[in-house]
Amino acid sequence: MLIAERRRRLLAHVRDHGYVSFRDLAEALGISESTVRRDLRAMAADGLLALTRGGAGPRHGSSPARSVPPAGPNGADPVSGPREAIAARAATLVAEGSAVLLGPGRTTTALARYLAAFDQLTVVTNSISVTSALLDAPQVEVVLIGGALRRSIGAAVGPIAEAALTGLRGAQVFLSGEGVTPERGLTTPNVFAAATDQALMAAGQQVVVLADHTKLGRETMCQTVPPERIDVLVTDQAADDYLVDRLRATGIDIHVA
Structure with missing residues (x-):
């Protein structure tokens, strides 16, 4: 055929x-x-x-004979709209057989569902929803990082999680925070989540930030990834052109899904 x-x-x-x-x-x-x-x-x-x-x-907006059921607990529902487009584009950056790290977030969870279709891959994560999205993909090796559970984001954070990431090295790390600006890069409002995201960042050879248009130009309390450490930013078509140009001027490779 x-x-x-x-x-x-x-x-x-x-x-x-x-x-x-x-x-x-x-x-x-x-x-x-x-x-x-x-x-x-x-x-x-x-x-x-x-x-x-x-x-x-089927993609969101189509008319299937029956609706797509939820994929699992902890927010692992099928994701539509900008997050889905960003996740699909991000998945094209991943090579078969490589090792990648995924932080917590709805967009990284959407990415995990795309990665579940890979024939061979290793995923390191501290996210419960990312782990759940990969449960039915036995060909994907999942390394779940432990630590103190932060229920608001469904992820393990704190010194135990940071220590577990020490010495690990992946081809890419995919992170999603609450805001991205040219001045401060990726930020998040929680100090414990920020520290663990920084440990994830340190373990990735290439740092990929996933952020929809609502997060561009927004700044929260704790810096996770400074702009000079962001290698790739994947956003959606609704992103403000001026902000995209300013972020690109810092040296970030920007992919618009």
Whole structure:
């Protein structure tokens, strides 16, 4: 079966059924689950469908036969709109077989659902929702960092988490805070979350910030990543052009989803 025909049939199956698991799609088309994951990841990056925990569903605004069910607890619901677009673009930056770090947040959780379609990957995280999004992806090795639970963000923070990150090194770290400015970079309102995010930042060779347009130009109390340490910023099309230009002038590579 040609790739184009296979993907056409996958898309039709998703649109007809709403939410479909990787296994069901593989059985329906008579192909392997790894092939399904690879095709769905490419199709999601093209905006044709949305990946969810363990499968795929139609993009927000389409009319499936039945709605996409929640992917899991702790905020791991299917994400639509700017966060989904940002997550899909961020997933294209990740190489198969690499090791990446993900901080807490709704956008990083959306990214985790795209990463669940990878054939081989290691994800280090302190986020409960990121871990939940990867539970049904046994081919993705998950390293869950422990520490003091901060319930407001669903993540482990504090000295134990920071110590656990010492000595780790990943190809990329993906972080999402509450504000991004050219002067202070990424910020968050909580000092404990900021310290743990800084430890995550130190463990990543490339620092990627995920921030929708509502966060650009906003500044909160604690600096997480100074502007000179942000390698890539992924935002959405509603981002203010003036702010984008000012951030780009600091040397940040900006991707607009």
